[in-house]
Amino acid sequence: MTDAPARHDAAVTDRSLLAGSAYKSGRDLAARQSLYRWQSPRYDLPGLVVEQLRHVRGTVVDVGCGNGKFIRRLRDNRPDLRLLGLDISAGILAEVPGPVAVADASRLPLPDAGANALLALHMLYHVEDIPAAVAELGRALADDGTVIASTNSARDKAELDDLWQRASGDVLGRKRGPSRISLSARFSLEEAPSLLGAAFGTVRMLELPGTITVTDPAPVIAHMASYRAWADQCGVPFDAMIQRAEEIVSQQIEKHGRFEITCLGGLLVCRR
Numbered sequence: 001m002t003d004a005p006a007r008h009d010a011a012v013t014d015r016s017l018l019a020g021s022a023y024k025s026g027r028d029l030a031a032r033q034s035l036y037r038w039q040s041p042r043y044d045l046p047g048l049v050v051e052q053l054r055h056v057r058g059t060v061v062d063v064g065c066g067n068g069k070f071i072r073r074l075r076d077n078r079p080d081l082r083l084l085g086l087d088i089s090a091g092i093l094a095e096v097p098g099p100v101a102v103a104d105a106s107r108l109p110l111p112d113a114g115a116n117a118l119l120a121l122h123m124l125y126h127v128e129d130i131p132a133a134v135a136e137l138g139r140a141l142a143d144d145g146t147v148i149a150s151t152n153s154a155r156d157k158a159e160l161d162d163l164w165q166r167a168s169g170d171v172l173g174r175k176r177g178p179s180r181i182s183l184s185a186r187f188s189l190e191e192a193p194s195l196l197g198a199a200f201g202t203v204r205m206l207e208l209p210g211t212i213t214v215t216d217p218a219p220v221i222a223h224m225a226s227y228r229a230w231a232d233q234c235g236v237p238f239d240a241m242i243q244r245a246e247e248i249v250s251q252q253i254e255k256h257g258r259f260e261i262t263c264l265g266g267l268l269v270c271r272r
Helices: 004-013 015-022 027-038 045-052 069-077 130-140 158-172 183-187 192-197 218-225 228-233 238-256
Strands: 059-063 082-087 100-102 115-121 141-152 202-214 259-271
Touching: 004 015, 004 183, 004 228, 015 228, 027 202, 027 218, 045 069, 045 115, 045 141, 045 259, 059 069, 069 082, 115 130, 130 141, 130 192, 141 183, 141 192, 158 218, 158 238, 158 259, 192 202, 192 259, 202 218, 218 238, 238 259
Parallel strands: 059 082, 059 115, 082 100, 115 141
Antiparallel strands: 141 259, 202 259
């Protein structure tokens, strides 16, 4: 066994890298989010979150709020709620409507049972100690409250994994190159119910399968390029790999008329 998994986990959870590069602004996160414009069926994720919180009153805390996509929707649809956005990156919080605060998911600046709902959307895989962060969500949640987490399946976007290895292999002069950083690998849709179940008696999963179909390589390449913060972990010249990936996607679109990516994400709605 090599130390590759340990290096991967260290890169995905490196707080300095996350706050200082990967999420220093909302640019790369927006590039990853934007790929879903070409997904069928399309899911209104902020709308789904609003629906799951329809019975919640009081304070909702978005832990790892990123660029504030969900806070903005809640502010528009539920002006009765008290909203708080937390993130480890002060840079990305500059884009989010307040109140906001820099905070670590493992040490939330909240009293016991201080939140009526907490969101942990596509972020728990960035926490070094996931069980501790799940326990912290449980500590901060009111007895009748709701936690909504989200992540992707281990099978999500397998075509992008293949594209990455093909492109990096071509750059390195071999059949297959190194795998790309997988953000959700540490907290996959398959593993999440068990991890969340340690703190919550009920964990309900809403699977969100779909297919992304593009006829232009730009959205796919923007998504791949959004991993630049982890370029040092890629084991291949990053810009050359991205350029080769664009050539491969362009060739496939020219041949087949489209490039398809199979997606599987999900929401996990947790209660005590």
